[in-house]
Amino acid sequence: MSQFIDIGAVEDIPQRGARLVKSPLGEIAVFRTAKDEIFAVDEWLPGKAGPLSNGIQHDTRVTDPMRNWVFDLATGEAQGADEGRVRVWETRIEEGRILITQQIMGELRAAE
Amino acid sequence: MTQKIIVIGAGMASGRVLETLYDNGADVDVTLFNAEPRGNYNRIMLSPVLAGDQTYQDIVTHDDAWYAERNVTCRFGERVATIDRTAKTVTAENGDVLAYDKLVFGTGSNPFMIPLPGHDLDGVIAYRDLEDTEKMMGLGEGNKAVVIGGGLLGLEAAAGMAARGVDVTVVHIMGHLMERQLDEAAGYLLRKALVDKGITVKCSANSKEILGENGKVKALMLDDGTELPCDLLVMAVGIRPNVALAKECGLAVGKGIHVDDQMLTSDENVLAVGECVEHNGAIFGLVAPLYDQAKVAGQTLMGEEAAFVQKELSTKLKVTGCDLFSAGDFAEGEGREDIVFRDPARGVYKRLVIEENKVVGAVFYGDTADSNWFFGLIKDKTDIADMRETLIFGPAFQGGEPQDPMAAVAALADDAEICGCNGVSKAQVVAAINAGANTLDAVKAVSKAGSSCGSCSGLVEQLLSVTLGDEFVMPEKETVCKCTDLTHDEVRKLIKMKGLKSLPAVMQELTWSTPDGCHVCRPALNYYMVCEWPGEYADDGKSRFINERVHANIQKDGTYSVVPRMLGGITNPKELRAIADVADKFDVPTVKVTGGQRIDLLGVKKEDLPAIWYDLGQAGMMSGQAYAKGLRTVKTCVGTDHCRFGTQDSTGLGIQIEKAMWGAWSPHKFKLAVSGCPRNCAEATCKDLGIICVDSGYQILVGGAAGLDLRETDLLCQVATEEEALEYSCAFYQLYREGAQYLHRPYKWISKVGLDWVKEQIVEDADNRKALAERFHYSQQFFQVDPWAERARKGVDKHEFEPLADLTTSKVAAE
Ligand SMILES: Cc1cc2nc3c(=O)[nH]c(=O)nc-3n(C[C@H](O)[C@H](O)[C@H](O)COP(=O)(O)OP(=O)(O)OC[C@H]3O[C@@H](n4cnc5c(N)ncnc54)[C@H](O)[C@@H]3O)c2cc1C
Numbered sequence: 028m029s030q031f032i033d034i035g036a037v038e039d040i041p042q043r044g045a046r047l048v049k050s051p052l053g054e055i056a057v058f059r060t061a062k063d064e065i066f067a068v069d070e071w072l073p074g075k076a077g078p079l080s081n082g083i084q085h086d087t088r089v090t091d092p093m094r095n096w097v098f099d100l101a102t103g104e105a106q107g108a109d110e111g112r113v114r115v116w117e118t119r120i121e122e123g124r125i126l127i128t129q130q131i132m133g134e135l136r137a138a139e
Numbered sequence: 140m141t142q143k144i145i146v147i148g149a150g151m152a153s154g155r156v157l158e159t160l161y162d163n164g165a166d167v168d169v170t171l172f173n174a175e176p177r178g179n180y181n182r183i184m185l186s187p188v189l190a191g192d193q194t195y196q197d198i199v200t201h202d203d204a205w206y207a208e209r210n211v212t213c214r215f216g217e218r219v220a221t222i223d224r225t226a227k228t229v230t231a232e233n234g235d236v237l238a239y240d241k242l243v244f245g246t247g248s249n250p251f252m253i254p255l256p257g258h259d260l261d262g263v264i265a266y267r268d269l270e271d272t273e274k275m276m277g278l279g280e281g282n283k284a285v286v287i288g289g290g291l292l293g294l295e296a297a298a299g300m301a302a303r304g305v306d307v308t309v310v311h312i313m314g315h316l317m318e319r320q321l322d323e324a325a326g327y328l329l330r331k332a333l334v335d336k337g338i339t340v341k342c343s344a345n346s347k348e349i350l351g352e353n354g355k356v357k358a359l360m361l362d363d364g365t366e367l368p369c370d371l372l373v374m375a376v377g378i379r380p381n382v383a384l385a386k387e388c389g390l391a392v393g394k395g396i397h398v399d400d401q402m403l404t405s406d407e408n409v410l411a412v413g414e415c416v417e418h419n420g421a422i423f424g425l426v427a428p429l430y431d432q433a434k435v436a437g438q439t440l441m442g443e444e445a446a447f448v449q450k451e452l453s454t455k456l457k458v459t460g461c462d463l464f465s466a467g468d469f470a471e472g473e474g475r476e477d478i479v480f481r482d483p484a485r486g487v488y489k490r491l492v493i494e495e496n497k498v499v500g501a502v503f504y505g506d507t508a509d510s511n512w513f514f515g516l517i518k519d520k521t522d523i524a525d526m527r528e529t530l531i532f533g534p535a536f537q538g539g540e541p542q543d544p545m546a547a548v549a550a551l552a553d554d555a556e557i558c559g560c561n562g563v564s565k566a567q568v569v570a571a572i573n574a575g576a577n578t579l580d581a582v583k584a585v586s587k588a589g590s591s592c593g594s595c596s597g598l599v600e601q602l603l604s605v606t607l608g609d610e611f612v613m614p615e616k617e618t619v620c621k622c623t624d625l626t627h628d629e630v631r632k633l634i635k636m637k638g639l640k641s642l643p644a645v646m647q648e649l650t651w652s653t654p655d656g657c658h659v660c661r662p663a664l665n666y667y668m669v670c671e672w673p674g675e676y677a678d679d680g681k682s683r684f685i686n687e688r689v690h691a692n693i694q695k696d697g698t699y700s701v702v703p704r705m706l707g708g709i710t711n712p713k714e715l716r717a718i719a720d721v722a723d724k725f726d727v728p729t730v731k732v733t734g735g736q737r738i739d740l741l742g743v744k745k746e747d748l749p750a751i752w753y754d755l756g757q758a759g760m761m762s763g764q765a766y767a768k769g770l771r772t773v774k775t776c777v778g779t780d781h782c783r784f785g786t787q788d789s790t791g792l793g794i795q796i797e798k799a800m801w802g803a804w805s806p807h808k809f810k811l812a813v814s815g816c817p818r819n820c821a822e823a824t825c826k827d828l829g830i831i832c833v834d835s836g837y838q839i840l841v842g843g844a845a846g847l848d849l850r851e852t853d854l855l856c857q858v859a860t861e862e863e864a865l866e867y868s869c870a871f872y873q874l875y876r877e878g879a880q881y882l883h884r885p886y887k888w889i890s891k892v893g894l895d896w897v898k899e900q901i902v903e904d905a906d907n908r909k910a911l912a913e914r915f916h917y918s919q920q921f922f923q924v925d926p927w928a929e930r931a932r933k934g935v936d937k938h939e940f941e942p943l944a945d946l947t948t949s950k951v952a953a954e
Contacts, residue, residue: 034944034946041681043681044938046942047942047943048942048945048946049944049945051946061314061322063318070697078693081688081689082685083658083661083681083682083684083685084681085653085655085656086653086655090658092684092685093693095658125943131946
């Protein structure tokens with residue numbers, strides 16, 4: 028079973044805002060939607076898009092600040108004609124706290 | 140054998156348990172405890188009682204006679220104090236010990252009271268029972284009340300008191316009302332309806348302290364220092380299952396009392412129903428599932444097989460005139476699509492969320508007549524593929540008309556001003572059309588609407604279409620984005636005419652087809668309202684591109700560039716030293732002189748931005764807004780100060796203009812230059828606005844470009860004095876700000892409206908010029924705030940700059 032790490036409170040991210048989490052596997056953008064859902068995806072799609080935490084959010088999508096690619100936050104899939112996918116990380120909300128899958132710690136997990 | 144049953148709490152859930160037992164002729168001997176000094180009443184109808192539509196007598200569900208006929212021993216106004224599960228006895232508050240065969244918990248929940256300073260003052264109440272309701276009913280005209288919480292209960296309390304003439308303010312922490320049941324669009328309509336009832340609604344408002352006098356509540360203070368005076372303060376911010384007693388006697392308790400599908404707790408002789416329970420991780424706050432639970436509990440007590448199943452829930456608000464309905468899951472997500480219908484004239488908003496050809500969620504406002512039909516589709520998971528096109532119109536309208544894109548214009552009042560240039564109202568345009576003007580040109584000729592800058596042409600065409608129907612063929616036009624059928628000009632005009640001051644307001648009143656827009660329309664709408672309503676519209680940072688949101692230019696590697704303002708391109712050793720110091724201190728990789736006569740620090744890490752700004756601020760520097768669709772720089776040459784050719788003080792004038800204009804937002808970036816003589820060292824002839832000084836005064840040049848397009852400026856006019864040069868410049872900037880489509884530079888806009896028209900507005904019409912300049916200065920008082928200082932010193936938008944968490948360092952800790 029996947030383990031989860033507490034990365035902060037839901038309230039720490041404004042609605043329709045995003046914040047960065049630095050992990051051993053790279054930077055991860057954590058989004059809070061207007062409906063208080065939380066999504067975590069890679070900050071960068073190397074050579075193509077990013078930093079996504081800087082994009083404009085609408086629905087459960089974010090528009091990349093550099094090239095206007097639109098990504099679905101739930102699947103990480105680029106929308107429309109663009110092709111590409113950012114990794115999506117599982118999150119949960121418990122008692123107002125945001126939990127993210129331990130997998131973002133990379134090889135550390137194997138060491139446990 | 141007769142079962143001895145003790146029930147704790149005479150609430151809505153346990154009442155149904157009793158009905159189930161007696162309706163089925165169960166052989167039971169019931170003792171009913173209730174902390175409230177009365178039997179079972181319909182709690183949800185307290186709101187109509189508060190509003191004066193019903194009386195307490197009307198909402199009693201079980202009266203004395205009902206209990207007497209069934210030999211229920213009523214111990215009302217008495218709590219159960221303790222429970223001994225091994226002995227199977229309960230102890231009442233007065234010490235009586237009673238034995239049971241089966242015990243039923245129906246203790247409901249407790250209102251959550253935010254532990255603000257002053258929450259224990261007299262006059263601070265919740266909204267849960269008859270006592271609370273009576274306290275609110277004690278108020279009337281001349282009284283003030285504050286309700287904390289803009290959810291279902293809070294709003295029913297507010298509306299009920301308002302109906303009694305009380306001056307009510309609702310303070311809600313989230314951005315829109317009932318955010319758990321409604322989306323922003325419906326929240327906007329609800330707010331509008333409540334405001335129409337005279338209720339003051341404050342969203343995104345944080346309560347800080349409750350102020351009192353002689354132990355009695357006096358006012359609520361918000362964290363921005365606002366004081367809201369009140370005679371009564373109602374907190375309706377949520378409920379918590381009432382589990383204290385269950386916990387004390389050792390039952391398994393999580394958020395609520397744990398129950399299984401048979402409503403049995405961890406003790407097989409103890410059942411629980413209602414808001415006090417937790418079933419499969421869920422807790423409850425609406426009566427529909429509680430009734431199901433009660434029925435199952437009754438059957439379990441009778442030894443029958445039954446299982447409680449959680450179902451979809453729906454919500455309505457019991458406030459007259461606020462018809463809303465929300466059901467299912469309407470969060471957006473993968474594979475989900477929205478069907479949105481808006482009718483601004485009737486204040487209707489309907490949204491269905493579809494997933495795999497099934498309706499999974501619905502939010503309606505203003506017209507809830509068909510809500511049960513839709514709720515049925517959700518509960519039954521009906522396949523809607525065949526009726527998808529017309530689904531939103533409800534069961535009676537299968538095959539109805541699609542949404543009318545003309546609705547917003549049709550809904551305009553007769554005296555709405557269609558053409559601002561010539562002051563032509565909707566009624567006058569329609570009259571011209573009815574008198575035979577059946578083309579845009581004909582309307583222009585007859586009514587003068589659209590004959591000047593032309594930005595209202597789109598609206599005139601819509602009026603032609605609304606008035607003439609199929610006789611008029613709408614020309615193809617470029618809409619703002621796929622969320623709307625309106626053009627930029629139309630949207631702008633409608634924002635002004637209809638007084639729209641928030642994004643949800645625009646999207647509702649102008650029939651947006653998406654719930655909250657996209658990255659194309661949101662920044663445009665935000666700008667239009669920033670420009671139209673200075674000081675009134677709350678800028679929505681989330682609708683701005685990143686550069687404007689964090690006040691720096693993002694670079695391709697995700698670092699930022701920082702350009703402090705240097706008025707007129709003039710700097711001094713102190714500023715240069717400060718720039719050199721921050722470049723050293725923050726390891727800035729590149730320092731570059733820009734084309735706009737200032738210095739760019741490139742490659743700054745986002746986290747370092749506030750600290751760099753702080754240091755630059757210490758040396759008296761502020762943001763150069765080099766990232767803004769707004770005023771950038773005023774480039775100057777040295778003019779008469781040093782140059783032998785100089786005819787005027789070009790540097791001085793450039794500084795004056797930059798001082799007047801910095802901080803302003805516009806449809807696109809705006810660059811200026813002032814050259815001291817026609818040799819034009821400041822390159823004024825390719826700027827958005829350039830001034831060339833000559834012996835006899837100042838030539839004002841407009842509409843240049845030196846980017847993807849290269850264009851030389853045109854002469855607007857020549858003026859004699861510096862004051863005039865400043866006034867004309869500000870008037871031109873304002874005319875552009877008010878008229879141009881978002882992301883159009885001045886040259887594009889001028890090519891649309893024509894230079895002659897611009898001259899008419901600014902050169903020929905002195906009153907208009909002065910009015911434009913005045914509007915500009917008025918607006919500037921709200922926007923001349925250094926955004927860097929706000930962030931570096933006051934911690935504004937702190938979240939933008941700090942990572943939420945840094946897990947790269949914990950690696951060491953884990954080893
Ligand atoms: C103003 C208002 C409007 C509402 N509107 C709606 C609506 O429109 N739709 C909807 O679905 N729901 C609505 N609700 C919610 C609904 O009323 C509740 O979900 C429902 O009443 C819960 O029923 P219950 O039996 O669990 O608890 P309750 O009805 O609260 O009954 C619990 C009883 O237990 C008593 N008690 C607690 N501890 C003890 C003890 N130790 N000993 C003895 N007695 C004890 C309490 O005094 C209380 O009388 C509304 C609620 C309020 C307050």
